[in-house]
Each structure stands twice: as structure tokens, then as C-alpha cells.
Amino acid sequence: MDTLMKYRFxxxxxxxxxxxxTSCSESDDKDDEYANWESRNNVYxxxxxxxxxxxxxxxxxxxxxxxxxxKDGALSLYTAGAEEGTHTDYIVAHVESQSSxxxxxxxxxxxxxxxxxxxxxxxxxxxxxxxPSASYSxxxxxxxxxxxxxxxxxxxxxxxxxxxxxxxFTTALMSMHVGxxxxxxxxxxxxxxxxxxxxxxxxxxxxxxxxxxxxxxxAGTKVSGFK
Numbered sequence: 648m649d650t651l652m653k654y655r656f657x658x659x660x661x662x663x664x665x666x667x668x669t670s671c672s673e674s675d676d677k678d679d680e681y682a683n684w685e686s687r688n689n690v691y692x693x694x695x696x697x698x699x700x701x702x703x704x705x706x707x708x709x710x711x712x713x714x715x716x717x718k719d720g721a722l723s724l725y726t727a728g729a730e731e732g733t734h735t736d737y738i739v740a741h742v743e744s745q746s747s748x749x750x751x752x753x754x755x756x757x758x759x760x761x762x763x764x765x766x767x768x769x770x771x772x773x774x775x776x777x778x779p780s781a782s783y784s785x786x787x788x789x790x791x792x793x794x795x796x797x798x799x800x801x802x803x804x805x806x807x808x809x810x811x812x813x814x815x816f817t818t819a820l821m822s823m824h825v826g827x828x829x830x831x832x833x834x835x836x837x838x839x840x841x842x843x844x845x846x847x848x849x850x851x852x853x854x855x856x857x858x859x860x861x862x863x864x865x866a867g868t869k870v871s872g873f874k
Contacts, residue, residue: 679781680780680781680782681780681849684849684850684851684852685835685841685850685851687778688778688835688851688852688853689851691778691779691853692734692735692739692832692834692835692853693734695739695832695853696712696734696737696739698710699711699712699739699741700712700725700731703725703726703727704727704728706727708742709741709742710739710740710741710742711724711725711739711740711741711742711822712724712725712731712737712738712739712740713725713737713738713739713740713818713819713822714736714737714818715736715737715738715814715815715818715837716765716814716817716818716821717814717818718736722818722821722822725737734834735834735835735836735837736836736837737834738815738818738819738831738832738833738834738837739831739832740819740822740829740830740831740832741829741830742827742828742829743828743829743830743857744826744827744828745824745826745827745828761824761825762821762822762823762824763809763820763821763823763860763863764809764821764865764866765809765810765817765821766809766810766865766866767809767863767864767865767866768806768807768808768809768863768864768866768868769806769807769808769809769820769860769861769862769863769864770804770805770806770807770860770861770862770863771792771804771805771807771820771858771859771860771861772792772793772797772799772802772804772805772857772858772859772861773790773791773792773805773856773857773858773859774788774790774791774792774793774856774857775788775789775790775791775854775855775856775857776788776789776854776855776856777789777848777849777852777853777854777855778852778853778855786855789845789847789848790847792804792805797857799859799861804859804861804862807820809821809863813833813837813838813839813854814833814837814838815831815833815834815837815838815854816831816833816838816856818837819831819833819856819858820858820860823858823860824860825860825861825862825863826859826860827859827860828857828858828859829856829857829858829859830855830856830857830858831855831856831858832853832854832855833853833854833855833856834853835850835851835852835853835854838852838853838854839852839854
């Protein structure tokens with residue numbers, strides 16, 4: 648092997664070595680971010696669940712624990728002192744603001760009691776995060792229907808099919824009234840499960856959403872453009 652070929656061979660080895668080191672470093676960073684991800688997410692959701700349960704048991708009406716619509720064929724709420732069964736059959740919701748249905752007079756009308764059905768279409772403001780991690784103290788944001796600050800006078804809601812969403816998201820929608828704004832925690836069993844098809848959501852991820860229901864329509868109704 649002449650001198651030039653030896654030089655090229657040595658240079659190639661150095662380049663390959665550098666590429667290998669960089670690849671391992673990036674992989675290690677990712678592994679650190681999501682190390683023991685399933686167990687960490689299980690603990691995270693259980694802590695949220697117990698926080699909500701304690702609040703409900705003490706009479707705090709701003710928290711709700713809602714059983715998935717798919718479990719018994721109907722929605723059901725956890726009530727103080729009730730036996731709740733498997734916690735991951737439920738979503739947890741914290742009410743940030745409520746519609747006129749929850750005003751001081753509590754005047755119940757057919758319209759104020761109404762919630763979207765499985766077959767309905769909704770207009771919704773939403774933003775989603777993963778659980779807090781090493782690089783994201785508030786959780787990594789993976790999706791949003793708006794940019795910038797929360798301001799319903801400028802935000803344009805997304806048009807979504809209730810039946811086309813993940814189980815926990817659908818459960819939340821079917822429990823909300825127009826005007827409600829909730830923070831919703833969805834266990835991974837009611838989200839993307841252990842084999843996520845989303846490039847931005849790892850397997851076994853608990854999801855947190857900021858959701859505001861703007862309006863909804865029954866099946867077969869023409870949905871007008873947003874104004």
C-alpha cells in the first residue's frame with residue numbers, strides 16, 4: 648500500500664470513528680430522556696389520579712375522574728368514596744373554566760346540559776404535552792391548534808370528529824359542555840398504547856391536554872366555516 652493510500656485509509660478510519668461516537672452520543676441522550684419511560688409514566692398518572700381522588704373526596708368540584716366510554720358502553724364519573732376499579736380505565740380532568748351551565752344559579756336547560764355524542768363533529772382549541780422529562784420541565788409539547796398565548800378572540804379552533812380521536816380524548820369530548828376549558832390527563836392505555844404510530848409520541852406515553860370546547864354539530868349537519 649503506497650503512502651497516499653495509507654493516508655486515505657487512516658483518514659477514513661478517523662471519520663468512521665467520529666461518526667460512530669456522535670451516533671452513540673445522540674442515542675444516549677435520547678435514552679436518558681425516555682429511560683424507564685413506561686414505569687415513569689405509570690407513576691406519573693397514578694400520582695395525578697390520587698391527587699384528583701383526594702380532591703374529589705374532600706369536596707373539590709374542580710376535579711373529575713371519568714371512566715372511558717368504551718369500558719361499560721357509557722361514561723361514568725368517580726364519586727367520593729366510590730370503588731373505582733382499574734385506574735387506567737379513567738381519564739382525569741381539572742376544570743380551568745366552565746360554561747354557563749355551571750353558574751351560581753345552576754339553571755339547567757336542554758342546551759346547557761348537552762354534550763357531544765360519539766358521532767358528532769366539534770370545534771375545539773387544544774394543546775398536548777408529554778409528561779415532564781429531563782429536557783422539558785413542563786413536558787414536551789407535541790401538538791397544538793393555536794400558536795402563541797391562549798386568546799379565544801384570535802385563536803382558530805380545530806374541526807375534529809369525536810369518533811376519530813384516541814379513546815381518552817373522545818371520552819373528554821363526550822363529557823364537556825360548550826365553553827368548558829379543561830386540563831385532561833390520559834393514561835397511555837387510553838392514548839397511543841404500547842405501540843405508538845406517532846413519531847412525536849413515544850410508546851406508553853401519558854398525555855396532558857389543554858382543551859376548550861367551542862361548538863359541536865350532530866351527525867349529518869353541514870359544518871359551516873369558522874368565523
